[in-house]
Amino acid sequence: MGTAPRHFLGVKPHKALLLLPFLLTFVLVGSRGESQAMDNVATERMAEESHRQDSANLLIFIMLLTLTILTIWLFKHRRFRFLHETGLAMIYGLLVGVILRFGVHVPQSTNDLVLSCAVNASPATLLVNVSGRFYEYTLKGEVSRSKGHQVQDDEMLRKVTFDPEVFFNILLPPIIFHAGYSLKRRHFFRNIGSILAYAFIGTVISCFIIGLIMYGVVSFMKMVGQLGGDFFFTDCLFFGAIVSATDPVTVLAIFAELKVDVDLYALLFGESVLNDAVAIVLSSSIVAYQPAGDNSHSFEAMAMLKSFGIFLGVFSGSFALGVATGVMTAFVTKFTKLRDFPLLETALFFLMSWSTFLLAEACGFTGVVAVLFCGITQAHYTFNNLSPDSQDRTKQLFEVLNFLAENFIFSYMGLTLFSFQSHVFNPLFIIGAFVAVFVGRAANIYPLSFLLNLGRKNKIGSNFQHVMMFAGLRGAMTFALSIRDTATYARQMMFSTTLLIVFFTVWICGGGTMPMLSFMSIPVGVDSDQEHSTTSMLDGSVRRNTKHESAWPFRIWYTFDRNYLKPLLTHSGPPLTATMPACCGPLARCLTSPQAYENEGPLYDDDADFILNDANVSSMYADVTISTDASGSHTINRKLSSNANTGCGPSDESLDHELALAEHEVAIRGTRLVLPMDDPIDPPITVTLPPPPSPPHSDPRRHRL
């Protein structure tokens, strides 16, 4: 036998799992694993058997997803909008859960063995000497005392149970990255102040309100003797944190399909993307508070401060890492001619984005949060450097990953309602939780909207507020956070309640979106560009709008981004040689790409891609002369520029002009302009502009979501 190489045997699962953003893992308790190199044929056969069993179990999920896809198609085909695919996935998951729970009975395998010899520690690895042979065992975790004696678990249900870390390390990253990568950027940045307010302040408010209400409920339960275990205030806060993360999936799919107001869309989407990040960091800070309290669970200023420090540190660290790798990718794609080889480019993009996650985890930050900001950075800078082919590829790749991961999570959610074997459904707690979630959401939206409206010119109407209130669905992130830890009574009760909250909000609120929209008389069928151009007709108001909407920090950021960051990281103009001080001349020349000199105008920016339908943009400009020669759009642009420059000074006002211009040009990048004539009944003359240099062809629906 020689010196045997046992390192190849045995794999730690959960660590494994975290590693590639897309893999599903089974928990198998009563069976063993490594098939190779065992002399024992019986062992090998057992391993093979369990490998088969695993494949079969995973097949259940794949079939479930396939079924979901086919049904979704049927729904879309027949234009049923009341049930979103994720809601459907949950229903199928529920059905399979019922079948597994009540239909299938697998006898409990009896090869668990209780070793009674007393050891004074529980090391990670155990070498057991069985009649001269050494077997290696790895620790899986502590088992509750009751389990050691009466094993009543259903083997089958255990088998379809995943390690909760799978959600964090494999399923969530592509979802979150996709969300960041597909942010509607222009509208996002226009509303960035409000979005940040809702996402940060709002989520914290909601978390504490829910925590307080739940503490009241729990205290009451303790009084009436309904509480079967410990439930501390930090648990209440933790619950508040996890149910404060809203999920945009269902609502936004409907919004995109119905073409609801873009600002409402941007507010909801931006909030739900960012508050995931806030909730995840918040919950881990609250958990970090606990041990400092030394199980006394009383308030401690120092521990509180420490938690707050952790929150800030983890958040800013993850943010910085995400942005850093995004920027690095932008640099690489800008300064190499990798775009000649789309496959290499796509692979690089994928690897760099993935390494963000790993890097953050390796540094002790939160991978999911880092991935979110990496996605936003990639979309804002790197995306513009990619070849059109890679732009499509990367979008589609992450779209598919997102779709699969999302539906997997939701169908698993349905399944787990029956397969999870330690549910604690407490009516009082559940009712309290529903009320708390409702109140918490209200305390987030209404007061903040009121405050924001003081500053906003483009007010957030009360109907918008009601819709935002109503659209606070809970989804994947809430589920992943609550299933991560189900060891204590408190956590089990939270998990069960969270499941119900997710079901309720996805089915009821998600399904009720359409009636809600019409009840609130939210304009439907608004083309983002029409909407934009109509407002741009009211020239002055738009300028003031933009000015007031973007508070000064954002305007400074916008200018800085446009003059320095974009030229530095992408091929867009103006060249750095023009914007940087003269002393940095050589550096600026070196960093400016040749293309930047060509597009002197602010941007041939792909931000538009997420907003425009490339096919039929109909914008109306009363004061624009259009030339139809090859450089059509360029001419218009210059004309507008000169207009702007003569109209007003080079001050703030002109910056606003620039902003508006950027948006104008974006609108012009489509292929058709409709000129309004004197007689509005006449058919409008259609002027066909030459198509933009490299329009990433893709259907608009994809960008909408």
Added chain:
Amino acid sequence: MGTAPRHFLGVKPHKALLLLPFLLTFVLVGSRGESQAMDNVATERMAEESHRQDSANLLIFIMLLTLTILTIWLFKHRRFRFLHETGLAMIYGLLVGVILRFGVHVPQSTNDLVLSCAVNASPATLLVNVSGRFYEYTLKGEVSRSKGHQVQDDEMLRKVTFDPEVFFNILLPPIIFHAGYSLKRRHFFRNIGSILAYAFIGTVISCFIIGLIMYGVVSFMKMVGQLGGDFFFTDCLFFGAIVSATDPVTVLAIFAELKVDVDLYALLFGESVLNDAVAIVLSSSIVAYQPAGDNSHSFEAMAMLKSFGIFLGVFSGSFALGVATGVMTAFVTKFTKLRDFPLLETALFFLMSWSTFLLAEACGFTGVVAVLFCGITQAHYTFNNLSPDSQDRTKQLFEVLNFLAENFIFSYMGLTLFSFQSHVFNPLFIIGAFVAVFVGRAANIYPLSFLLNLGRKNKIGSNFQHVMMFAGLRGAMTFALSIRDTATYARQMMFSTTLLIVFFTVWICGGGTMPMLSFMSIPVGVDSDQEHSTTSMLDGSVRRNTKHESAWPFRIWYTFDRNYLKPLLTHSGPPLTATMPACCGPLARCLTSPQAYENEGPLYDDDADFILNDANVSSMYADVTISTDASGSHTINRKLSSNANTGCGPSDESLDHELALAEHEVAIRGTRLVLPMDDPIDPPITVTLPPPPSPPHSDPRRHRL
């Protein structure tokens, strides 16, 4: 605490791994896993620490791949062709291996504990009672006796070691599926007889020749006392099986770039794709032979027969499963209007293809083989039903997965030369192995080519044979098969030797492809279509060619496929109502898609996509009248049809005509036809045909590889 839900804790890794076709996993021996729900804070911290460590380790690989991508780009940019990306990945892997081996030293963690209490079995799960608390341990495998006492392994090297099952269950499936999905199908089917001969008979010959030579070598080594352990005849055969799988990657990349003769390309690619499947089933059959011999390792007719039965059973089972899911996908995509939603379609395609793998594994067949045939079926039928968008998406998705997996395997190969700690390098064995591999390849190619040439009109020239001989690189499959089991002395020696063979063939043979091609005066720069159309000018010879090249079973298959399977599974004509007997009328009507009636002609087939450059096809037809109206290609087709039908009877000859016609039409599907004029010096008249209904737009380079 209540009834604790421990099922969520702990995950069996290897099983996990097999599950999603793309995930990388770490082996961590001395650390533990589950972080949640442990009261012990120290344990949690350890878990966190090891999670971080894992992330950092995986980051090494990601960085390695990133570096490889950038260097490849540089090479492609400067047109260096002597080193392929996989060769480069190996070099980088080697460098990192050297650094880890000699540069980094991580102290051995000392938390392994040897339990000395005697147990009379080694169960899968162990419950250890540590002062009243139960901890669950899972079996990882047997440890060699030596290890129990003297632990000299380097922790760091272990950490970058993957479970070998990762290769089979996660990295190989996308590679193999991609190979099947991108087979150059027309040329593949034209040479199917020869390809099958090389892949099946050739691989078996090679396996046995190598096995016999190695048995001689091993016997000699035993005589001179160079052998440090057992090495049976079945081990020799096993070695023969694993090194008989050739890898096309390097050579074919160069072939595609240089546009080497398409038949040579088809022969090499087809052979290397199929012989992977043969080698994998062959090696498992040989392993299955072993236990039947009851460790006596003498020849036994019954065991031999059983092994043969296993070979046939596993191969045909995997084949049937792969084809079955492929056909099912074709049905689903044909009869639902899923093509309106490319995202759903792509997701479905991905899930169905993946479920092939799982289904095969669940049934005890070989997933990788099933996936190969699934890929071929998907390409042949399903691909034609997909929307153009999905065609792109699926191709690109699997292209990216293939690229990442392949380069990962090769860089890991380089790393493992230094990180694997039980190498057995025996000079005699290595020299013997190189000779055996060489002789085995020769015994495959030359005799078979001689026999095939007896039947082929389009002979396989001796220069082609030499190139095929030379191009027998070993790669991912050989590596994966040899690393799967490294428990015994024999297997370790095989593994070490295999590594060297892969390095040698990839670097030397791969790098020498260009000189070899010019030395053998293989025509380079042959456009597959030019080549085709020049031969088609010599009208008679082509017809005879096609007839003789396709032996009767293949011709029957071709007709059956064209008349029944294609119309049944895709939208292409002729309608089943025309080809099926009258009695099946209603069924036929029900199964025929409306489009089939429109394309009465044999095919608007996408087989062409893998061969033609959509952009500039210049075919020359002396006897074709071309009309430039909207139904241009249709007219030509009919004209040719009538020609054919008047020229000869409705017998075999007409079938050949049909075959040739199919190929003509394929050639016509491009966008430009160049008509040869009386005076060849005159510039040719260019007739622009309308583009085909839905040409999957994509650049030709992609299809080439």
